[in-house]
Amino acid sequence: MKSTTRITALAAGALIAALCSPVGAAHADTATPRIDLRVLVVSDGGPATDAIAAELDTAGTPYTEIDLRQSGRQVIDAAFLADTVDGQPRAKFQAVVLPNDNPFAAGSAEMAALAAYEQAYAIPQVDAYTYARPEAGLQYPVNGGYSGSIDGVAAQVTDAGKAGAFGYLDGAVPFEDNSADVGESYAYLSTPAAGADFTPYVDAAIPGTSNRGSLVGEYKHDGRRELVVTFVYNQYQQQFRLLARGIVEWATGGVHLGADRNYFAVHVDDVFAADDRWNSDLNCTPGDVDCTDGSVEPDPIRMTPDDVDHATSWQTSKDFTLDLAYNAVGTVNEREDNNGTDLLADELVADRDAFRWINHTYTHAFLGCEQDVTVVPWKCATNADGSTKWVSQSDISDEIATNRAWGESAGLPLESDELVTGEHSGLRILPQQPDDNPNLGPALTANGVAWLGSDNSRDPEQRQVGSATTVSRYPVNVFYNAAKAAEQVDEYNWIYTSRAQGGSGICEDNPATSTCLTAPLDTATGYGDYIVPLETKTALGHVLSNDPKPHFIHQSNLAEERIAYPVLNGVIDGYDALFADNAPLVNLRMKDIGSELGKRAAWKSALASGEVTAYRVGDTVTVQAPDDVAVSATVPAGTTAGGSAFGTAYAGGLSGWAEASAGPLTLALPSSADAPSTLRDAEGGTTAPDTSKAPRTRVPAGVTESVPFTPES
Incomplete structure (x- = not known):
């Protein structure tokens, strides 16, 4: 293996300290943090991050997008990710979506800042489409796995996926095969790396073996959680449409603005x-x-x-x-x-x-x-x-x-x-x-x-x-x-x-x-x-x-x-x-469809104009929106608003509209809803994140790949 660059534990702790204690604020590693209900999407222009952004758009879930291809773009650093509000530590994003597990140059300060931020505030990271490798919790495909087309493959939600964010699916996740002449889905199928804390949520049979390889799974490491997706997709493909809800629910812990339901009239x-x-x-x-x-x-x-x-x-x-x-x-x-x-x-x-x-x-x-x-x-x-x-x-x-x-x-x-x-x-x-x-x-x-x-x-x-x-x-x-x-x-x-x-x-x-x-x-x-x-x-x-x-x-x-x-x-x-x-x-x-469409339009307009503020502190969500705009939200079962149940049950949670009213909307989450109660501090021995740049991933049919892919060796 080529040597990889790692941040020392001391450096990671220093970054977390910077996140938790901006200039002028006392270090507050035991304070209950405020987590803003907004997703950070870091895009390289690929179809996978675009698909996740499209899902957020449709649902009415606010996000900030940074395009790595743009010159003069926002630099991702501690000050961009977190600050304090009225003396309270604030994480500006509840989830991070990256094009892959590390789209930055090896040893990147931006990746280090993201890793430290995720550690400090327990922020999940979605790897929209990445190569199966040990840095993502998986073995290389050459070690008993597979890389290639999975057109027409019948993938499955695992028991762990059904028990978690993908529990709204019955099990089957069929991959499209619309044309024998066009490659539609490329994937890396692999099993967890030795010693990795990796849980597959969606998998498929590895050709020529009796094993199944992960397509979507959770990798826990270095005090961080990543959703590792190893197949490429676009926003229109059925396999993504089936999994889109689960990706967002996993990333947000089932607590986010906006909602996604399946309608037919x-x-x-x-x-x-x-x-x-x-x-x-x-x-x-x-x-x-x-x-x-x-x-x-x-x-x-x-x-x-x-x-x-x-x-x-x-x-x-x-x-x-x-x-x-x-x-x-x-x-x-x-x-x-x-x-x-x-x-x-x-x-x-x-x-x-x-x-x-x-x-x-x-x-x-x-x-x-x-x-x-x-x-x-x-x-x-x-x-x-x-x-x-x-x-x-x-x-x-x-x-x-x-x-x-x-x-x-x-x-x-x-x-x-x-x-x-x-x-x-x-x-x-x-x-x-x-x-x-x-x-x-x-x-x-x-x-x-x-x-x-x-x-x-x-x-x-x-x-x-x-x-x-x-x-x-x-x-x-x-x-x-x-x-x-x-x-x-x-x-x-x-x-x-x-x-x-x-x-x-x-x-x-x-x-x-x-x-x-x-x-x-x-x-x-x-x-x-x-x-x-x-x-x-x-x-x-x-x-x-x-x-x-x-x-x-x-x-x-x-x-x-x-x-x-x-x-x-x-x-x-x-x-x-x-x-x-x-x-x-x-x-x-x-008329109910018309009302739904009208509420969505008003909600999206309020989001676009910056008139909506939403954050979570512990088990309480606070949303401030214009007085004439109904609030759209998705929350876990057991959530209440003013002592009454919020929304209606759908896909294992609650979602719906809180009708427009003066003053903020306050939602009380059930105690079972996961959230960091205090800031985490990596000083004192937490293993620092690996910042080796992810290798190139293959792209969908019709998109030119300039060089053949060779894994690090």
């Missing part, structure tokens, strides 16, 4: 109405404004009572509730055409309490500009002076109020302040209508609408329209005009193949489209083999990203062959196979 549009069917000969949908061959009559798709029975039994089996967005004109017309009979509506109304209901306007009319359908694609009609002709405020109000009145008379359990307009119309839509209908906002206000559905693919940010706040919805790529798998595949092929292959050419005109096909799918097998797995992966990715936005499908997808269910089953069953019972899917209605 599904809106079913056009209930009671019928959706027109795709025509494979015309490559359009008769009845739609852009399908101009008047010789072909529309072919309507409408649910039946059997489809309702299937939906209710499916909900029961999945412990899940669908949100039905309804258009009452569908049943009114059905009864007019059938001597007052509508068996579908009778069944839905009889089972109305099994679902949640959303006003989708009476006739599903287009509520933006008046459409000129004499051209393809349609355009906005104009007045004589060239100005846009808009659907009037009174017409919009009639659509909202008439549908609401019908729903109330039928006893539907409505929330009268929720609305989804037909095609999300009235809101801006490019290229034809770059602005909202100016009559939409006043109509929403007049009808008391507080929450308005929007299409996330074209209007992703929450915004105000009159009295309403938008709630962006994810479109599931199961088409409104398809009730059979072959229809779905035929239209999918038309949209996403080239003109030479008989397709629309959209992908040629828009090469950034992510769903383009190299060849048409088989209409007999393409749905189950290609579309369902892709849509399942996309939706599950949203679920695992702490994203509460709802998804939407159409009533046609629950009719005939019921093609939506394979995707919904894929998401829910796939989730249940990965997560423990203590982390169920959170299934909210639209």
Whole structure:
């Protein structure tokens, strides 16, 4: 081995003394420290630290980032890490995230300062992606381990991981293998080094052996704790999304600002109405404004009572509730055409309490500009002076109020302040209508609408329209005009193949489209083999990203062959196979999703402006935020606020919002919550930390590695 540079025990003690006793303050090695609830992220621009930072961003957990690539960056020293406030020692960060176990030059004063800080205040360190080596508590991979691709590997949470920060997982941690031609995950699998106090939390089988190697584990040494991660990842990969919560919970001891939950809501549009069917000969949908061959009559798709029975039994089996967005004109017309009979509506109304209901306007009319359908694609009609002709405020109000009145008379359990307009119309839509209908906002206000559905693919940010706040919805790529798998595949092929292959050419005109096909799918097998797995992966990715936005499908997808269910089953069953019972899917209605998104926006704005202060002293957390901002936090079970339980149980802890109020929020943690009661002093014999720079780690496929890696020898 090459010789490594070590700090002497005396030097380590001197650094800790500097941390504990800044200039002008008495040495207070027995004082109860204040730990600020903020994470220090030291980045080298790699995907692993970026992924952890993204998790903190999404959760609303404050952090400070230092980019080692930047000239003139903040130097990490004792004064940067700690000071005193009103005579009390203060640690400015509750956790440290490094790109690897030591990204600095050998003998670095910055690494020494970090090590001493971690010793003094019992601050955990996350090694975002490091090479397996004795300095990280592991044997070199050449000693019975493995280094290479782990695409498609089935990793597992160990018993120790389940008993700790990763206890929200059921056990399996599957690594993605999306393409046989692309390397997606590189890892070092190894066993603990001789004499190391190392506990694997996530491991996988070492190829060619009967042993298992650590992928995530805790290394205790020199009075410090490190979470050692030996596989590379980015923020979008499923394996990271599964482990992201646990990484943060381990680093913070389960006490931090912000929260992470897994949400899934599904809106079913056009209930009671019928959706027109795709025509494979015309490559359009008769009845739609852009399908101009008047010789072909529309072919309507409408649910039946059997489809309702299937939906209710499916909900029961999945412990899940669908949100039905309804258009009452569908049943009114059905009864007019059938001597007052509508068996579908009778069944839905009889089972109305099994679902949640959303006003989708009476006739599903287009509520933006008046459409000129004499051209393809349609355009906005104009007045004589060239100005846009808009659907009037009174017409919009009639659509909202008439549908609401019908729903109330039928006893539907409505929330009268929720609305989804037909095609999300009235809101801006490019290229034809770059602005909202100016009559939409006043109509929403007049009808008391507080929450308005929007299409996330074209209007992703929450915004105000009159009295309403938008709630962006994810479109599931199961088409409104398809009730059979072959229809779905035929239209999918038309949209996403080239003109030479008989397709629309959209992908040629828009090469950034992510769903383009190299060849048409088989209409007999393409749905189950290609579309369902892709849509399942996309939706599950949203679920695992702490994203509460709802998804939407159409009533046609629950009719005939019921093609939506394979995707919904894929998401829910796939989730249940990965997560423990203590982390169920959170299934909210639209207004509650809107409220969650609004609170998050206000919270993140307060964090960004520096208006939030939070710290822990022993078993007490104090949070000061603006009077009009609700506080988001995650804490251990047993935590109270003002004598009452804080938040609600999720993933083994408590999380939620403390509603905005004047004055600080004080949380009383249970005595079982680990925290340093006094400062630690390394003087007198504590082994000093090893500051040898970590060797280079391999990078994901597609990123050039300039030299082959050779471990120190």
